[in-house]
């Protein structure tokens with residue numbers, strides 16, 4: 001177990017290092033940020049000085065080395081726009097994103113599991129066919145369009161939910177969250193639904209396919225021969241086995257959600273890291289983009305680690321080593 | 322002893338009485354009459370061998386009794402009277418209380434019959450949870466007791482192991498333990514040893530027989546291994562293409578088969594004592610069950626087939642000894 005943790009830790013470090021190189025290379029070849037920093041009427045000399053101050057006059061290798069050292073100390077530089085440490089900016093907005101990503105995941109699981117199990121256990125029933133057709137629609141609909149339709153119907157026409165922005169927040173374990181109040185939760189609903197549609201549809205199809213496979217297994221027939229009720233057969237014996245392959249794609253789906261969160265946050269003017277990224281790209285706010293990329297890579301690595309552990313927990317045939 | 326009592330000793334009321342069972346599958350390619358008019362009895366404490374080649378409908382007879390025929394299959398007609406109750410007419414909720422508790426079934430492949438994600442203790446106790454109200458501590462005790470009975474060493478510590486930590490033979494012992502733990506009256510074993518090593522087949526059959534007799538339960542042993550059945554069974558039913566071609570006391574059927582199909586099956590068993598030049602296999606193969614020939618389904622492969630065999634379906638005719646064969650020209654005992 002200890003050896004495994006060490007091995008995983010080294011893997012994580014290597015991945016993050018590779019990402020840091022990629023991010024650095026990308027940033028170095030996408031224009032000179034000096035012009036963003038100096039006043040419009042700056043002289044050539046002032047510009048050259050600013051460049052020296054930023055360290056941009058040195059070789060890429062030296063620049064990278066300095067970048068790496070700073071990153072290791074948690075210093076990603078200050079946002080050109082907000083004049084605050086970029087990391088702090090991201091961390092401030094992270095709860096907002098995590099909120100909709102988490103709620104979207106919950107919606108996707110809560111809807112997809114029962115429907116997927118039903119469709120997988122009873123293929124050919126009308127409801128199963130409807131579920132499959134629905135999931136196809138869900139996959140093919142573009143997220144921004146769903147968001148706009150939801151806004152039009154539920155926010156503009158019926159005014160059930162607010163159309164944009166985040167509701168009032170309260171502090172919970174040092175994070176500013178909005179789901180704690182009804183007003184805050186109301187703001188969450190439409191963005192979370194929009195974000196969940198695609199994942200929900202894919203999840204449903206995967207669960208259905210896995211369930212169909214599992215239901216053919218002897219242990220299902222044996223469970224029925226034991227006199228287990230349909231619910232026990234489906235959920236105790238069926239779903240748990242069907243979930244094993246699902247766990248492996250869970251990390252990827254979370255990645256999808258974070259990626260699509262940028263779109264959803266933009267549509268709903270949701271103040272999360274996705275919207276921050278889009279804004280920062282427009283403004284050429286390089287440090288913020290760097291932190292965002294590094295941060296997402298970090299989350300991925302952590303989630304994948306958690307998924308591996310989860311995998312070993314569900315499936316006794318897999319030993320962590 | 323009164324007259325009535327003596328009668329009941331001679332012929333106890335059957336535990337299970339299958340009457341004219343028809344289990345059909347309605348497929349796109351036509352109706353598959355997997356079981357077509359099958360009748361037999363199982364007496365209390367009796368071991369019945371159900372034999373025949375692959376596709377004969379043996380498993381479907383078992384699943385019909387368990388009420389586990391899935392669409393497009395359906396019990397089309399017939400009665401399955403078990404302890405005076407027609408199982409074919411029970412609804413799903415009542416049937417669930419029969420499965421596992423009164424009739425248990427075990428399958429061919431022990432490698433796949435156990436759920437890989439639960440400990441065998443959990444899977445043993447599940448049966449008790451479903452059918453008894455024993456408290457958790459008693460369930461555990463009973464599970465340990467049961468594992469010991471089926472010959473699993475150190476049952477206390479094995480309880481928390483997962484199926485993959487057992488060998489095939491050990492797994493089938495666990496499966497037998499699970500199926501017997503709620504003390505069913507009838508056990509249906511569908512080729513319980515076919516997937517296992519020859520060396521452990523006999524052990525497991527003995528274990529099963531022991532378990533069944535100890536609980537005064539009955540056993541339907543489904544197999545295509547006539548040799549195994551001849552040592553275990555009290556009576557034998559031979560199925561061919563969903564119909565019974567012969568049934569009777571095991572000794573009678575084995576020593577004096579009357580149907581040519583049974584004879585063919587017997588001739589294809591290797592004998593250790595007799596030095597046979599080569600085994601005689603039944604020529605030809607099982608016909609497509611959707612396109613059975615009129616008359617006797619065995620006619621295309623039968624060495625004794627006459628014209629009438631291809632036209633008229635033979636009836637199951639019982640002799641004085643209770644042996645019955647569905648054949649126009651049954652083999653006479655003088656051999």
Ligand SMILES: Nc1ncnc2c1ncn2[C@@H]1O[C@H](COP(=O)(O)OP(=O)(O)OP(=O)(O)O)[C@@H](O)[C@H]1O
Pocket residue numbers: 346348353355373374375376377378379380381382392393394545610
């Ligand atoms: N779902 C199904 N759809 C159509 N036909 C089926 C279905 N299940 C079983 N059958 C048919 O029922 C017939 C009897 O099958 P069954 O499994 O009872 O045979 P068996 O005697 O147990 O053979 P084996 O020795 O191979 O286990 C076969 O001809 C098979 O094709």
Ligand code: SF4
Pocket residue numbers: 580581582617618619620621623624625626627630635647648649650651
């Ligand atoms: S009825 Fe005819 S074909 Fe069928 S087994 Fe008897 S002799 Fe052979």
Ligand SMILES: [Mg+2]
Pocket residue numbers: 379380381511
């Ligand atoms: Mg079978």
